[in-house]
Amino acid sequence: MSGPMSERTVDVAIVGGGGNGILLACLLADRGLTVRVLERRDTIADRPRAFGIHPAALDALDAVGVGDAVRAEALALTDGAFIGIDGRRAAVTFDPRDFPGPVVLGQNRVEELLEQRLHALAPGALQRGVTVTAVTDQGSHVTLTATTGADTFPVTATTVVLVDGTNGALSERIAGPARPVGPRRWYAMAEGDASPDDAPGSVALIASPEGIVESFPLPSGRRRWVAWRGTDAPLDADSFGMLVHDRTGRPVGRIHAPVSVFAAQSRRRRALVHGRVILAGDAAMTVSPIGGQGLTIGWAAARVLADELASSQRDEPPRLRRYERAVDRMARRAQRRASFFMRLGDPTSSRDRARALAVRVLALSSMRRAVYRLVVVRRP
Numbered sequence: 001m002s003g004p005m006s007e008r009t010v011d012v013a014i015v016g017g018g019g020n021g022i023l024l025a026c027l028l029a030d031r032g033l034t035v036r037v038l039e040r041r042d043t044i045a046d047r048p049r050a051f052g053i054h055p056a057a058l059d060a061l062d063a064v065g066v067g068d069a070v071r072a073e074a075l076a077l078t079d080g081a082f083i084g085i086d087g088r089r090a091a092v093t094f095d096p097r098d099f100p101g102p103v104v105l106g107q108n109r110v111e112e113l114l115e116q117r118l119h120a121l122a123p124g125a126l127q128r129g130v131t132v133t134a135v136t137d138q139g140s141h142v143t144l145t146a147t148t149g150a151d152t153f154p155v156t157a158t159t160v161v162l163v164d165g166t167n168g169a170l171s172e173r174i175a176g177p178a179r180p181v182g183p184r185r186w187y188a189m190a191e192g193d194a195s196p197d198d199a200p201g202s203v204a205l206i207a208s209p210e211g212i213v214e215s216f217p218l219p220s221g222r223r224r225w226v227a228w229r230g231t232d233a234p235l236d237a238d239s240f241g242m243l244v245h246d247r248t249g250r251p252v253g254r255i256h257a258p259v260s261v262f263a264a265q266s267r268r269r270r271a272l273v274h275g276r277v278i279l280a281g282d283a284a285m286t287v288s289p290i291g292g293q294g295l296t297i298g299w300a301a302a303r304v305l306a307d308e309l310a311s312s313q314r315d316e317p318p319r320l321r322r323y324e325r326a327v328d329r330m331a332r333r334a335q336r337r338a339s340f341f342m343r344l345g346d347p348t349s350s351r352d353r354a355r356a357l358a359v360r361v362l363a364l365s366s367m368r369r370a371v372y373r374l375v376v377v378r379r380p
Ligand SMILES: Cc1cc2nc3c(=O)[nH]c(=O)nc-3n(C[C@H](O)[C@H](O)[C@H](O)COP(=O)(O)OP(=O)(O)OC[C@H]3O[C@@H](n4cnc5c(N)ncnc54)[C@H](O)[C@@H]3O)c2cc1C
Pocket: 015, 016, 017, 018, 019, 020, 021, 038, 039, 040, 041, 049, 050, 051, 052, 053, 107, 130, 131, 132, 133, 163, 164, 165, 166, 168, 169, 170, 189, 280, 281, 282, 283, 289, 291, 292, 293, 294, 295, 296, 297, 298
């Protein structure tokens, strides 16, 4: 655990120091608010979930002064394509002026850069190794009960933001369970060496009668493969490599263990503001990772939240209507996109013809902008 344990009331206490919690803390500190971030983990997770940083996410990173550091280390995507079962391609080539593309950098590295920035803006604001076990809205302020295991202590704040992730127990206690939205499907995911056929900046969604496969380039030179699975049964690296090869017909470099198998599901909550307690990040809305846009949406929403919190009166609970509307709008759009990708890739749904038609329509050259808007989050 790091940082001072002062007992003074802070403007905003943030529960959860993942990507969304840390970025929000930077935005608030930059606006002159006092912040404290309480994070259960001692260190940043070493295996990143997100890699794709969309233009809207880069805008948010620029707003706290780490955009250039991210660009300097990231891989710039050059193009993205859907490849239909009949081999038809719907593609978009990115260009900085009309079709700016995402860049690729591991979420853990971006979180490291954000953490350094927070330390510069508000030294000691992030406290690791601290779990919050209770949240009590006292009307004029909020009291948190926090523990390091050895030590339990209160934290008081004018406002609390719960950024405790998609399965956050505190968010569930305050706001009830999140509502599932769209399909729930199983996928397997692993990294593999690139093969000579893989263009370094190209991302592809490849449909096959056995299910869709995504091929995503990483800054390390490897590729991340994600494949639809009808089951949660575990899979070893060799079997996963064969599955990818059989479905795509492409040469596949050596797959590295572990192969993770996960359920993808979008979720939404109706109310994000509960007195002086607010939900943000995946705790507010979860976008299925198929399409890879959850962190981007969380960061874009954090900018709206920071502006509204900075202009709120301290003596009454914040209203945050603009924030709630922004999350609702962005989540709906991103979740619709994710559902489209998930249905496009599911061979058990009886919509083969609809899927083939969708790719055929998107393959028309006049649909370039539509393809772009499906795969890239440019502006919230
Ligand atoms: C496989 C996969 C790929 C993805 N790819 C992309 C992508 O390419 N692009 C993209 O934009 N998004 C992507 N996403 C989504 C992205 O990873 C998430 O949206 C993002 O990590 C959510 O961040 P968060 O800070 O809201 O939650 P989390 O990262 O889950 O952080 C929550 C934090 O809260 C802490 N915490 C929880 N409870 C407590 C407590 N009681 N006290 C103290 N601390 C607590 C946890 O330890 C954790 O660190 C992907 C997701 C997955 C699963």
